[in-house]
Amino acid sequence: MTFSPTERALQILALLARAAEPVSARAMVEALDVPLSTVYRHLQILKKWGWVQEHAHTGLYEPGPMSVQLAHGFDQHSWLMQAARPELEALSSRTGESAGLLCFLHGHIVCLDLVESQYALRCSFVKGVARSTIRGASAKALLAHLPEALVQPLLVEALPDTADQPGNTAVMQFSACLQQIRERGYAVSEHEVDQGVWGVSAPVLLPRAQLIATVSLMAPSQRASHHITEWIQQTCLAADRIRQRLLHR
Structure with missing residues (x-):
């Protein structure tokens, strides 16, 4: 199945949302079956907008602060x-x-x-x-x-x-x-x-x-x-x- 760039970004967000712990870029490659370069390209954009954040020491990825706002909006509205x-x-x-x-x-x-x-x-x-x-x-x-x-x-x-x-x-x-x-x-x-x-x-x-x-x-x-x-x-x-x-x- 072919996914659009937007869908790939959403796949990364969904993966991070379901993960029990921070995820490495290489783990995303294995889970989504996409090139590492593609994963990094989407991560850079998601980090820019605050949907994803990278741990300063481990380099692993997790949901960013924008996720909190979205969750709050869902609960309240x-x-x-x-x-x-x-x-x-x-x-x-x-x-x-x-x-x-x-x-x-x-x-x-x-x-x-x-x-x-x-x-x-x-x-x-x-x-x-x-x-x-x-x-x-x-x-x-x-x-x-x-x-x-x-x-x-x-x-x-x-x-x-x-x-x-x-x-x-x-x-x-x-x-x-x-x-x-x-x-x-x-x-x-x-x-x-x-x-x-x-x-x-x-x-x-x-x-x-x-x-x-x-x-x-x-x-x-x-x-x-x-x-x-x-x-x-x-x-x-x-x-x-x-x-x-x-x-x-």
Whole structure:
């Protein structure tokens, strides 16, 4: 696939945004399959505009100060965040658990917002962090409402052949699970992403099944076991209220 210079620059920004630590120019070359000279040319422009900064001692690259302004603008002015934040806070207050808003972006599950529980919870989701996964209620609720042409390659990559189960069988079983989630209207998981954590996730869908995000509630399995039906209902209602807010903006 051929990418324009603008797309190459955006690929570099996306790579830095998803990276857990600063990245070298040579690592970008390997990840993006482009010449080193091309990477440096784009980095110089991105540094000039403050989107990227270079560590003075290591020479590694990381997001620059302009990224902070963009993130702040998203939090303060995004139509989605303005509609979702009050409902996340209300859901967390009603249940006493952590409530998050997540979306699917270029093969990753991204946490857009998170209202944390007053109780300690070991959860992998962190605001602004992307995860490459098909596991967990949030991922399944999103995958269930994405186009099949987009989902199938992800499943094939994530569910390779094993000695006891061929890859195509695993993909078919997972696809059937996604169909059940579509029919039911929510996804539930336990111990899939974090041991001891239960989760439920309901999609925010606009007309013509346009997927915007998913609302997720996460809690320790022991506490959740006493409230499963209630919390599933509360999460679905929160997703629907966000949908209504978006429709009437």
